[in-house]
Amino acid sequence: MDFRFDIIVEYFPFFMEGMGLTILMSVVGVIMGCILGFFIALGKMSPFVFVRLPFVWYINFLRGTPLLVQLFLFHYAVLPSILGSTTPVLSVMVTLSLNSSAYVAEIFRAGLQSIDKGQAEAAHSLGMNKIQVMRHVLLPQAFKRSIPPLGNEFIVLLKDSSLGAMIAAQELLYWGRAASGQYLRVWEPYLMVALVYLVLTLSLTYLLNYMERRFDVK
Amino acid sequence: MISVKHLKKSFGDLEVLKDINADINQKEVVVVIGPSGSGKSTFLRCLNLIEPVTDGTVMIDGVELTDKKVDINKLRAEVGMVFQQFNLFPHKTVIENITLPIITVKKWNKTDAEQKAKDLLKKVGLLEKANAYPESLSGGQKQRVAIARALGMEPKVMLFDEPTSALDPEMVGEVLEVMKQLAEEGMTMVVVTHEMGFAKEVGDRVIFMDEGYIVEENEPNQLFDDPQHQRTKAFLSKVL
Ligand SMILES: Nc1ncnc2c1ncn2[C@@H]1O[C@H](COP(=O)(O)OP(=O)(O)OP(=O)(O)O)[C@@H](O)[C@H]1O
Numbered sequence: 001m002d003f004r005f006d007i008i009v010e011y012f013p014f015f016m017e018g019m020g021l022t023i024l025m026s027v028v029g030v031i032m033g034c035i036l037g038f039f040i041a042l043g044k045m046s047p048f049v050f051v052r053l054p055f056v057w058y059i060n061f062l063r064g065t066p067l068l069v070q071l072f073l074f075h076y077a078v079l080p081s082i083l084g085s086t087t088p089v090l091s092v093m094v095t096l097s098l099n100s101s102a103y104v105a106e107i108f109r110a111g112l113q114s115i116d117k118g119q120a121e122a123a124h125s126l127g128m129n130k131i132q133v134m135r136h137v138l139l140p141q142a143f144k145r146s147i148p149p150l151g152n153e154f155i156v157l158l159k160d161s162s163l164g165a166m167i168a169a170q171e172l173l174y175w176g177r178a179a180s181g182q183y184l185r186v187w188e189p190y191l192m193v194a195l196v197y198l199v200l201t202l203s204l205t206y207l208l209n210y211m212e213r214r215f216d217v218k
Numbered sequence: 219m220i221s222v223k224h225l226k227k228s229f230g231d232l233e234v235l236k237d238i239n240a241d242i243n244q245k246e247v248v249v250v251i252g253p254s255g256s257g258k259s260t261f262l263r264c265l266n267l268i269e270p271v272t273d274g275t276v277m278i279d280g281v282e283l284t285d286k287k288v289d290i291n292k293l294r295a296e297v298g299m300v301f302q303q304f305n306l307f308p309h310k311t312v313i314e315n316i317t318l319p320i321i322t323v324k325k326w327n328k329t330d331a332e333q334k335a336k337d338l339l340k341k342v343g344l345l346e347k348a349n350a351y352p353e354s355l356s357g358g359q360k361q362r363v364a365i366a367r368a369l370g371m372e373p374k375v376m377l378f379d380e381p382t383s384a385l386d387p388e389m390v391g392e393v394l395e396v397m398k399q400l401a402e403e404g405m406t407m408v409v410v411t412h413e414m415g416f417a418k419e420v421g422d423r424v425i426f427m428d429e430g431y432i433v434e435e436n437e438p439n440q441l442f443d444d445p446q447h448q449r450t451k452a453f454l455s456k457v458l
């Protein structure tokens with residue numbers, strides 16, 4: 001079997017461009033996911049059923065339906081009817097943000113609930129109010145415990161952003177499909193795409209391990 | 219100082235405190251003893267509203283705790299509590315553990331709070347550990363920091379819930395020593411403990427609780443040497 005390196009060489013600039021977009025969409029997704037996820041976690045922990053319920057179902061929906069279905073729903077239905085029109089990249093970023101917010105919310109909630117009850121009791125017994133206890137005692141500890149699962153979520157998100165190719169967002173896999181379509185070759189473009197994803201996820205894993213170590217030295 | 223009348227506390231169907239009446243005077247050291255599950259911790263926790271009271275009244279320094287208009291956080295700041303499990307904040311250094319409530323609740327500035335914290339650390343003999351993290355301390359040191367942290371709020375009363383039960387035997391003494399010193403300075407204290415030696419030496423009065431009631435209370439020597447009730451006798455014969 002001959003391996004046509006020239007295809008990879010020719011498409012290399014596009015793969016790099018696609019990689020840039022893949023990174024951008026994932027970063028936006030994870031940042032927005034963290035911000036939204038934080039509030040959703042708080043909402044889901046509300047003592048009032050009526051406050052809690054919408055958040056519970058938000059999480060149920062986003063975790064219980066395929067990401068690709070959500071992407072189609074947002075790209076073809078939800079965003080056009082809200083904004084009038086949308087672009088593939090915008091749709092991917094919105095969908096990834098919302099989808100990851102549901103997972104991040106559960107990560108934060110688990111983190112908060114894993115903190116020993118004595119921590120809040122001690123803080124309250126010193127006269128601190130609920131907000132102070134949350135801010136100074138519970139959140140810093142919960143956040144630290146959330147770093148490893150958040151890292152995993154980031155890696156999942158990075159790989160899932162490849163679904164953007166299904167609505168022609170010009171990320172990494174999109175260019176693999178383009179190269180494959182042009183030359184009617186399957187091995188070279190898809191191996192190349194897989195390799196780039198692997199480099200990205202491994203670098204990220206390395207970075208996250210480094211961060212975990214950094215956060216442990218207090 | 220503290221006046222408890224007909225205090226009742228239930229968790230669902232389980233009535234844990236059935237009818238508690240007690241008065242604790244200023245500068246008095248009251249030791250609470252009793253079998254496991256008798257409601258000692260619950261009683262203590264009702265005194266600073268970590269557990270909401272089901273029925274009855276608790277007055278501290280003229281303020282009715284169960285009054286809806288009372289500022290709970292202000293009240294809690296005036297009632298220090300020390301826990302069996304220390305409950306230091308692991309992500310804060312020793313000195314930050316002490317300054318955090320002083321800064322957030324009392325609204326002192328950082329410099330004053332740190333000065334106060336250092337004075338307290340000196341008092342419990344741990345000034346050199348100011349910048350250590352709790353995980354690097356021994357159990358006895360942790361508990362002394364916890365006491366210093368509670369004192370930082372300048373409470374009117376200190377509640378201790380089995381402060382030495384989680385400690386290795388060789389560390390019990392250093393914590394009891396700090397408590398004894400506090401008592402000598404005139405702090406009003408309510409102490410749940412199994413340390414009968416401490417009760418005899420430092421306690422002004424001992425309360426014996428069983429099954430949600432105060433069965434008997436008396437001066438330490440009286441209660442230990444001449445218990446009036448069968449249940450007190452049975453309990454003491456097991457622990458003494
Ligand atoms: N939050 C709670 N929910 C339900 N039941 C509780 C709760 N806290 C305590 N109890 C129950 O109340 C009873 C009294 O508990 P408490 O902790 O006050 O006893 P104690 O005298 O401090 O015992 P110990 O010596 O073991 O600490 C026990 O039967 C316990 O199971």
Ligand SMILES: [Mg+2]
Nearest residue numbers: 258259260380
């Ligand atoms: Mg107890």
